[in-house]
Amino acid sequence: MSNLMSSTTSKIMLMATRDYCLTINPSTTRVLTFNRRLTCSAAATPRLVPNPPDLIKWVRREGGFVHPSVRIAESDPYGLGLIASEEIPKGSELIALPEHIPLRFPVNDSGGGDESYSNLVNLTRYVPEELWAMKLGLKLLQERAKTGSFWWPYISNLPQSFTLPIFFPGEDIKNLQYAPLLYQVNKRCRFLLDFEKEVRREVEDVKLQNHPFGGREVDASSLGWAMSAVSSRAFRLHGVKTGNHSDNIPMMLPLIDMCNHSFTPNAEIVQEQGSGDPKMLVKVVAGMNIKERDHMTLNYGCLSNDFFLLDYGFVVASNPYDCIELKYDGGLFDAASMAAGVSNPNFSSPSSWQKDFLSKLNLEGEHAILKVTLGGPEVVEGRLLAALRALLTNDAESVQTCDLNTLKSLSVEAPLGLANETAALRTLIALCVIALNHFPTKIMEDESILEKGVLTSTELALKFRIQKKSVIIDVMRDLTKRVKLLSSKESLVSQS
Numbered sequence: 001m002s003n004l005m006s007s008t009t010s011k012i013m014l015m016a017t018r019d020y021c022l023t024i025n026p027s028t029t030r031v032l033t034f035n036r037r038l039t040c041s042a043a044a045t046p047r048l049v050p051n052p053p054d055l056i057k058w059v060r061r062e063g064g065f066v067h068p069s070v071r072i073a074e075s076d077p078y079g080l081g082l083i084a085s086e087e088i089p090k091g092s093e094l095i096a097l098p099e100h101i102p103l104r105f106p107v108n109d110s111g112g113g114d115e116s117y118s119n120l121v122n123l124t125r126y127v128p129e130e131l132w133a134m135k136l137g138l139k140l141l142q143e144r145a146k147t148g149s150f151w152w153p154y155i156s157n158l159p160q161s162f163t164l165p166i167f168f169p170g171e172d173i174k175n176l177q178y179a180p181l182l183y184q185v186n187k188r189c190r191f192l193l194d195f196e197k198e199v200r201r202e203v204e205d206v207k208l209q210n211h212p213f214g215g216r217e218v219d220a221s222s223l224g225w226a227m228s229a230v231s232s233r234a235f236r237l238h239g240v241k242t243g244n245h246s247d248n249i250p251m252m253l254p255l256i257d258m259c260n261h262s263f264t265p266n267a268e269i270v271q272e273q274g275s276g277d278p279k280m281l282v283k284v285v286a287g288m289n290i291k292e293r294d295h296m297t298l299n300y301g302c303l304s305n306d307f308f309l310l311d312y313g314f315v316v317a318s319n320p321y322d323c324i325e326l327k328y329d330g331g332l333f334d335a336a337s338m339a340a341g342v343s344n345p346n347f348s349s350p351s352s353w354q355k356d357f358l359s360k361l362n363l364e365g366e367h368a369i370l371k372v373t374l375g376g377p378e379v380v381e382g383r384l385l386a387a388l389r390a391l392l393t394n395d396a397e398s399v400q401t402c403d404l405n406t407l408k409s410l411s412v413e414a415p416l417g418l419a420n421e422t423a424a425l426r427t428l429i430a431l432c433v434i435a436l437n438h439f440p441t442k443i444m445e446d447e448s449i450l451e452k453g454v455l456t457s458t459e460l461a462l463k464f465r466i467q468k469k470s471v472i473i474d475v476m477r478d479l480t481k482r483v484k485l486l487s488s489k490e491s492l493v494s495q496s
């Protein structure tokens, strides 16, 4: 079993990574040179300036509402957060921001013909759609560079640095031990290094008054700071509704973005547009009674740890939405199946009806999506389960007459018979063993490194890979239970 596995482990992860890591760690590259000081404050989460203006007062002064019992406080280990100084009843309005407070880009009034604004818009041409945070990040950098920016009271309260993996030293990017995330981190680092060059080229001959960043130098680390500030704090909300149309627009929501994340949040964001008034009000409302000293939390989304780490710089322990990615690969699946004791699996040479079925699942053909997942609420991605069930049977008719959703569902027990189900589940367990063996270290080793005390970036990388391994172990446990149940049913059937 182990020989078979070692010959196939290199195929397990979805995307190959190069064995080098790019890094834009500000300690090893140039740092943004703004004339505003970028020194640390004494607080646990240093902000852009040591004693930034009072954000709550600023929001109120600008016509916003902040509940009298809402305070900004250290929310260890999450940085700053919002805390209730007294009990707040369910349904209470906590914060309301009038339309001019959120920071968005492009702005509704197209910048009022300002050339520095159009130069900024011009730079967004280089930003791929998936990196939308960089587009809004450009606006944030522009405002950060502008003397007397309306948003300075907000921007000066932003963290000075972020714990996203694009800032990890190369060694800690490798320490993630998980190819799909390494690939994304390298891609983002490469983009930032290339984008730095494009920005330099675009602004070199621009007159000072039209310069998008007021003549200040912008490099990969400052671009990375802005992209991280946005990805870790912005919310995608509706813009102003025109007729029936309303877009999903990323916005930075001052003060609201001091709320930390929870999958069981006690607050929620609500958007309101008055009937005769096109202006949009963004509110946070208490979703339940909030006790004195409780932190106010929002749900950032039902995301895997890949997204939490990549975009927000943290890892959620026992995250029910965490999963691992595998590549649907005939050779690998044959090996796993044989390791699981299935005789003559034909994943690498499916019959023509099986190929048709794989095409239906989008696992075959020119535009096939071969990325499949284990873990998360589904435990086994439906497409993967249906493929295994169909490829481990010769009974074309049963597959063709069975409802596709049934074949994709793990809760529908043995739709193609007990033996077929056992073979499919055992193959999945063998795949889990291969995936687990692919990690160079064991959870216990990772935990003992953590106990010694390490850099924040190393800690995050270790926690991330521990969680990935735990996902695999949880899937194995779940599937093993199901196999046991099936074999007890099988023996009951054979006895009767």
Ligand SMILES: C[S@@+](CC[C@H](N)C(=O)[O-])C[C@H]1O[C@@H](n2cnc3c(N)ncnc32)[C@H](O)[C@@H]1O
Pocket (backbone or CB within 6 Å): 045, 077, 078, 079, 080, 081, 159, 232, 233, 257, 258, 259, 260, 261, 262, 311, 312, 313, 314, 315
């Ligand atoms: C929208 S901001 C929240 C305010 C932030 N704590 C601060 O100091 O400004 C999101 C950031 O808060 C931290 N954070 C929020 N929720 C967290 C959680 N559940 N676990 C760990 N860190 C969290 C992460 O650093 C994340 O990037």
